[in-house]
Amino acid sequence: MKRRGGTWIQRWRVPLSFICAIIFLVFAQPSPRTLIIGALVALIGLALRAWASGHIRKNSQLAITGPYAYTRNPLYLGSFLIGLGFSIASGRWVLGLIFAALFLGIYFPVMRVESADLAGLFGEDYERYSRAVPLFFPKLWPYREERSVEESFDPSLYLRYREYRATLGFIAAWALLALRAMLIK
Secondary structure, eight states, X not given: OOOOOOOHHHHHHHHHHHHHHHHHHHHOOOOHHHHHHHHHHHHHHHHHHHHHHTTOBTTTBOOOSGGXXXXXXXXXXXXXXXXXXXXXXXXXXXXXXXXXXXXXXXXHHHHHHHHHXXXXXXXXXXXXXXXXXXXXXXXXXXXXXXXXXXXXXOHHHHHHTTTHHHHHHHHHHHHHHHHHHHHTO
């Protein structure tokens, strides 16, 4: 199956997130308490993204192990938790509402398009998987396919997909947010 170019929102979601990050930094009123609580939430999201990246082989094998056994979109769930953490750290509930609205408006349509692409690529295997595993919010028990072999985390995939950039971006953005907290005292 030929891969579609995607929707405009798929192509613009990363640049839009940088614009949102700048808006967050301008309007944030972080405190040491909100920074700590937000960091805890965001670090869970960062860890989830790292874990997920070591289990996905994009467009060549259906990912059903690791966090993919609980949710079809652990990378986006991780991004949501990172954004939620930043929203908490910002100390402004209105920024949390803006983040939630933008996330829903951007990522749920992207997940639907990607789901259709995966159905085209993997056919009945994906259909069976998608009936058992939720699109976004994880279930409590893992998906197990009778014929599947449990695959472990592959660090080379983490590097291939450059997931370390999420960690570097997190560190840089968190440093700016902490600096903002010091400047508003």
